[in-house]
Amino acid sequence: MWNLTTGTRSQCFHHGSLCSSLSFSPDSLQLTSASMDKTIRIWNLEVSSPQLQEIPVGVVAISADGSRIATVSREGFSVRDSASGTQVQRFVRGDGAAGQELQFVHPGYGDQAGLLSAAFTATGICFAAATDRQTVDMWDATGALVKRLPTGVRLEELELSPTGHLLATVDRQGIVSVWEVSTGMQQCQLPHHRTHRLVFSPDGSRLATYGRGDGTRVWDSASGAQVAHVRRHSARALAFTPDNSQIAIADRSGGLLVMDVAAEAVVHRFHRTRARAAAFSPDGKYLADAASNTISIWNATTGEHITSMRADSDLESVIWHPGSRAVFTGGRGLLGYEFVT
Known part of the structure; x- marks a missing residue:
């Protein structure tokens, strides 16, 4: 969109293909667009248009009422309003950037998105990140440190369960450990599996892992007992x-x-x-x-x-x-x- 007085671009919206039709609402507060990507989108013109980001963003959690979404990137965490996409909270690496500053792993180490996780809990939201190569810190919605978990091993990935009561970590050997967030105690350690992917079930009672050359295994997250093993598929x-x-x-x-x-x-x-x-x-x-x-x-x-x-x-x-x-x-x-x- 362009300002006709100044001739400058005021807002920018993105479709996945050519735009074939545009229409303003009678009050000029919304814009409807149709595209060759087979979508019709309605844009709120009262909210500044989101700029295309250069840093990949991962969607990791959504609140129980669907009103808030937590995302992670190598810069840190964001909480956004699900209806408008507006950022309502930001937690960044402690580098003097705007927003609440946290300390976590240096950009040169590993895949930062895999070393950050978030979950909406019954009392709010929990953020988790590897603060150095062997420690996981967890913060609440205010940015206050609520738990420090020394794992004793160099980490490659971590994942909070959807309810936020469990944390799974993967070390450099591909070994998975499951931790109880409230106590910081290790709940179980899975047998050697060279894990490269992992995900919790919605209630956190199951954990699925993929190990290269070994297929996908499903585990009981409380006991560490194997529930299923699917071979032959990456x-x-x-x-x-x-x-x-x-x-x-x-x-x-x-x-x-x-x-x-x-x-x-x-x-x-x-x-x-x-x-x-x-x-x-x-x-x-x-x-x-x-x-x-x-x-x-x-x-x-x-x-x-x-x-x-x-x-x-x-x-x-x-x-x-x-x-x-x-x-x-x-x-x-x-x-x-x-x-x-």
């Missing part, structure tokens, strides 16, 4: 159904599989996708996957493809609104898509 992304009975595996050959955990058998096999992230809707009816710059929605029962939507950058993550009516994706910024059946 895994770029993992996602549980709400009842923990099935798990989606996005493999490197371009397929997306849904496996029955108890039977260790394929239920559905989707092709034409090289998904980097996947998530089941909270009602269990749909499966969303993010591949390159496209998010696809599938019927989780029949395997039928329902719709696809394109973004203007590669997508790194995907998460559902608690009401199963919208999906949010992270890439070069945060995008939200309302899903109507």
